[in-house]
Amino acid sequence: MKIPHLRWYIAALLFTATVINYVDRQVLSILAPVLTTELHLSPVQYANILWGFQSAYAVMYLVSGILVDRWGTRRAMTAFMTWWSISNMLHAFARSAFGLGAFRVLLGIGEPGNFMAASKAASEWYPPKERAFMNGVANSGAAMGAIIAAPLIVGLYRSFGWRSAFVITGAAGLLWLVAWLWLYRLPAVHPLITPEELLLIREPRSPQPAPAKRMRWADLLRYPQTWGLFWSRFLSDPVWWFYLFWLPKYLVEQRGFSMAQIGLLAWLPYLTADLGSVSGGLLSGFLVKRGWMPLQARVAGMWPFAMLMPLSVIIPYTPSAGTALTVISIVTFAHMAWKTNQNTVTNDIYPVEVVGSVSGLAAFGNGLGGALFTWMTGHIVQDFSYNAVFIIMGFLHPAAFLVFQLLVKKPITRPES
Numbered sequence: 001m002k003i004p005h006l007r008w009y010i011a012a013l014l015f016t017a018t019v020i021n022y023v024d025r026q027v028l029s030i031l032a033p034v035l036t037t038e039l040h041l042s043p044v045q046y047a048n049i050l051w052g053f054q055s056a057y058a059v060m061y062l063v064s065g066i067l068v069d070r071w072g073t074r075r076a077m078t079a080f081m082t083w084w085s086i087s088n089m090l091h092a093f094a095r096s097a098f099g100l101g102a103f104r105v106l107l108g109i110g111e112p113g114n115f116m117a118a119s120k121a122a123s124e125w126y127p128p129k130e131r132a133f134m135n136g137v138a139n140s141g142a143a144m145g146a147i148i149a150a151p152l153i154v155g156l157y158r159s160f161g162w163r164s165a166f167v168i169t170g171a172a173g174l175l176w177l178v179a180w181l182w183l184y185r186l187p188a189v190h191p192l193i194t195p196e197e198l199l200l201i202r203e204p205r206s207p208q209p210a211p212a213k214r215m216r217w218a219d220l221l222r223y224p225q226t227w228g229l230f231w232s233r234f235l236s237d238p239v240w241w242f243y244l245f246w247l248p249k250y251l252v253e254q255r256g257f258s259m260a261q262i263g264l265l266a267w268l269p270y271l272t273a274d275l276g277s278v279s280g281g282l283l284s285g286f287l288v289k290r291g292w293m294p295l296q297a298r299v300a301g302m303w304p305f306a307m308l309m310p311l312s313v314i315i316p317y318t319p320s321a322g323t324a325l326t327v328i329s330i331v332t333f334a335h336m337a338w339k340t341n342q343n344t345v346t347n348d349i350y351p352v353e354v355v356g357s358v359s360g361l362a363a364f365g366n367g368l369g370g371a372l373f374t375w376m377t378g379h380i381v382q383d384f385s386y387n388a389v390f391i392i393m394g395f396l397h398p399a400a401f402l403v404f405q406l407l408v409k410k411p412i413t414r415p416e417s
Contacts, residue, residue: 003192007125007201011134013180015141017081020173021114022145022244023152024088025053025107027112027169028100029151029245030266031162033252033259038162041097047378050245051371056108058367059067065360066115068120069353072183077117078177084110085173092163112363119343119359125201126186129288134343140277142335146270148245148284154263191234220358225349228407230357232342234365235400238373239309239335239393243269243328246377250386255321268325273332280305280337284344294348295411299404301341305399308334316385316387333392338397342404349411 003009028035028049036046068076087106094100118138156165185200186402187193220226248266251257257265284301289293312331315324343359350358378390 006193006197009183010121010125011137013140013183014121015390017114018138018141018175019145019148020176021111022086022142023149023169025111026146026149026244027153027165030149030155030248031165032249033349034055034095034162039097039100042332043382044378045097047374047376049097050374052101053104053108054367054371054374056105056369057112058364060109061112061363061367062360065116065357068116069357073117073120073124077180080110080113080117081173081177081321083173085170089170091166115363116359119346123347123355127200128294128348129285131344131347132284135281135340137201140274143270143274143277147267147274150266151263154259155170190206220354220361223412225412226358228362228363228404229346229362232404233362234369235403236338236397237366239396241370241374242377242393245374254386255324265325269329269332272329273336276333276336277340280340284341295345298341298345298348302338303401305334305338306397309397310394312390315390
């Protein structure tokens with residue numbers, strides 16, 4: 001029996017994987033006010049634990065992109081999900097800053113592969129006019145995971161203790177694997193796909209000559225587009241890392257929130273981020289349907305949101321916790337709308353067989369920028385205050401957009417033999 005619109009069942013699976021991915025990484029940040037007290041962690045020690053995760057995460061972006069291209073989406077995603085789910089469960093055994101940091105590194109090794117596999121799947125299962133929306137759906141899973149995480153983890157902590165939160169959330173990924181292994185195949189060999197959907201998926205891509213010579217991984221470093229994606233992510237993605245890992249601590253330490261209030265309210269910026277993911281994809285997808293070239297549409301879906309980011313400067317100076325949370329929510333909306341289009345550019349301008357590798361190279365900028373910014377944040381918070389952090393974040397996206405515009409100007413064409 002064939003399943004109509006099978007690609008959207010695939011999208012639902014990828015969305016759910018990203019939800020699980022973000023819930024798993026959020027357990028630590030939601031419980032940070034508790035863990036920093038119980039394990040006696042200073043801001044710099046907490047930053048070092050995050051730095052360990054993000055350093056492993058950055059390096060594995062490169063490796064996981066290559067693995068996705070070599071192993072294929074189905075096999076690679078199975079390996080990644082298994083690794084990070086078990087690593088998350090191991091956090092329950094932490095007794096010190098060192099132990100917590102070691103398990104965090106293991107988590108960082110596994111988690112990047114989720115996004116490399118999702119990016120590859122977007123090229124395998126969706127025509128150009130749907131890719132930005134598909135990436136928006138996958139990205140919205142990140143924000144949805146963060147939305148779910150706050151009330152879920154606080155509830156688990158209050159009912160069973162903090163160690164149970166790591167075990168239960170990690171086990172969810174192992175259950176997800178059952179559905180993944182049953183459903184995911186390439187469209188051309190999938191027994192459940194309809195002929196009409198297969199024809200739609202094979203819709204011509206944006207103009208790229210057929211290859212006469214296989215593009216090597218090292219060739220990618222010669223293109224300014226690759227460096228444009230790398231540096232624009234290096235500059236802009238630290239903002240998201242800050243809101244993932246430092247927001248609960250900021251709200252408790254600077255705005256007087258209790259853990260109960262974290263559970264009730266800390267999900268709001270992630271909800272608006274979720275809306276931003278989908279909205280950004282719908283905007284550029286609408287422009288593609290109106291005849292815009294995909295790259296032009298993505299750029300048009302990036303710049304207005306980059307211009308909203310300087311609102312971050314307001315956050316530390318408003319006396320109202322409600323106003324601060326509102327501005328934070330606007331900033332997270334803008335960031336994820338920007339990121340959806342930024343991520344989709346990879347699908348639009350590179351040949352499909354190197355999308356995983358290119359995504360890994362670009363995402364290495366994400367991890368590297370996030371690791372450096374996290375390390376810097378720990379020192380700024382411990383020695384000064386959060387104020388400078390919010391000011392710096394306000395101008396990272398405009399700088400990233402300038403770099404993107406200078407270096408990413410046209411699709412890649414492969415060399416002839």
